[in-house]
Structure formats: structure tokens, C-alpha cells
Amino acid sequence: MTSTKAHCNQCSGDRNHTVLHVEETRWNNDEACISGGDKYEMLKCMGCDNIALRHTSWNSEDDKRPVNYFPPAIFRPTPAWFADLRFDLSAQDIVVEPLLREIYVALQNNQPRLAAIGIRSLLENVMIAKTTDQGTFGKNIAEFERLGYVSKVQRERLETIIEAGHAVTHRAFLPSNEDVIALVNIAEHIIESVYLHETKIDDLKSRVPPKKTPPRG
Numbered sequence: 389m390t391s392t393k394a395h396c397n398q399c400s401g402d403r404n405h406t407v408l409h410v411e412e413t414r415w416n417n418d419e420a421c422i423s424g425g426d427k428y429e430m431l432k433c434m435g436c437d438n439i440a441l442r443h444t445s446w447n448s449e450d451d452k453r454p455v456n457y458f459p460p461a462i463f464r465p466t467p468a469w470f471a472d473l474r475f476d477l478s479a480q481d482i483v484v485e486p487l488l489r490e491i492y493v494a495l496q497n498n499q500p501r502l503a504a505i506g507i508r509s510l511l512e513n514v515m516i517a518k519t520t521d522q523g524t525f526g527k528n529i530a531e532f533e534r535l536g537y538v539s540k541v542q543r544e545r546l547e548t549i550i551e552a553g554h555a556v557t558h559r560a561f562l563p564s565n566e567d568v569i570a571l572v573n574i575a576e577h578i579i580e581s582v583y584l585h586e587t588k589i590d591d592l593k594s595r596v597p598p599k600k601t602p603p604r605g
């Protein structure tokens with residue numbers, strides 16, 4: 389059996405894979421004198437035994453050979469706390485977990501515009517849930533800061549995220565992968581401090597024995 393270097397989601401990077409099976413198709417357009425084809429490879433990671441399908445397409449007019457994986461290659465690992473997030477959400481925040489999941493799917497499938505719009509929507513949901521909608525974005529963000537959910541520096545980052553989402557929707561802005569990763573990092577940081585830290589601190593508070601009042605006399 390032959391082997392090849394390919395992306396492994398489990399190992400989070402390029403690893404040697406055994407090629408289990410290959411199917412190739414080819415097409416020709418004689419009139420236009422162009423040709424192309426598709427290659428499908430069933431791969432097994434030599435490190436962790438993970439299985440994936442790699443699809444490579446080509447045509448005689450383009451030097452690029454787009455490569456896609458099924459399941460999609462994971463662009464960026466999800467944070468360790470993601471699996472626990474749903475248990476830390478109240479009824480009014482419940483949308484946070486599925487929305488964040490959709491953002492990761494957009495990232496994995498190279499859809500930076502959808503990811504940026506999703507991040508904006510996610511953070512607006514978080515702010516509305518915590519501030520009881522003040523009517524405008526400016527008022528919500530000010531209230532979010534006043535309640536102590538974000539610092540002044542984080543508030544400015546939040547404004548940048550919202551602005552990027554707005555520019556995608558209204559000004560045909562195409563964020564780069566690096567831009568989207570920066571936005572996701574900030575969004576994750578805010579979600580972690582708003583929900584997960586809050587739960588952990590409440591839990592710690594309930595376990596710390598109260599101070600004993602010294603006996604009088």
C-alpha cells in the first residue's frame with residue numbers, strides 16, 4: 389500500500405497516511421481544448437488510525453489543485469471548555485452554544501464572511517442576554533461594560549468585532565483567515581469569562597467554608 393502526507397483532524401496537522409483506496413475521474417472538452425479530473429483517496433492516519441476522504445480536483449487551465457477533506461479539515465481546534473459550555477448556559481443564553489458551533493463549521497469550511505457575521509450575532513446575543521436589551525448596540529455595549537462583563541480594553545475589541553461583522557454585511561468586506569481567527573479568539577475569551585468563569589467562581593464560593601466568627605468574651 390502507498391502512503392501520503394495529509395491533514396489529520398485528530399492529530400491536528402499533517403501526518404503520514406496509508407492510502408486505502410483511490411478513485412479517479414477525468415473529463416475532456418475537445419472544442420475548448422481543456423481537460424480536468426477528480427481524485428478521491430480514502431486515507432488512514434498512521435498515527436491515530438483516523439479515516440478521511442481527500443478530494444483533489446484539477447483542470448488544464450489552472451495550476452491550483454483545490455483539496456477538500458470529508459469530514460472537513462479542522463482549521464482550528466475548538467477550546468477545551470467547548471464541550472461543557474451548554475451546561476453553563478441559562479435558558480436565555482441557550483443559543484450561544486449552537487451559534488458558536490455554527491461559527492466553527494463556517495471556519496472549517498473556509499467561509500470567513502459567514503464566520504464574521506456569526507461572531508457579531510453571537511456577541512450581540514450574549515450582550516442582550518446579560519443587559520436586557522437597551523435598544524441600540526451602543527447602549528448595550530456600554531451597559532455590558534458598566535455591569536463589569538468586559539473591561540474598557542475588551543469593550544474596544546468588542547466594537548471592532550461588531551464593526552467587522554457590519555462591514556461584511558454592508559460594505560462587501562472579505563476578512564482574511566487571520567482576521568477571522570483574531571475575531572474568534574476575542575469572542576471565545578469573552579464567552580469564557582462571561583459564562584465559564586462565572587460558573588466556576590460560583591462553584592468555588594459554595595465549597596469554601598465560611599469564616600468562623602470568633603467567640604465573644
Ligand SMILES: [Zn+2]
Nearest residue numbers: 396399433436
Ligand atoms: Zn492522526
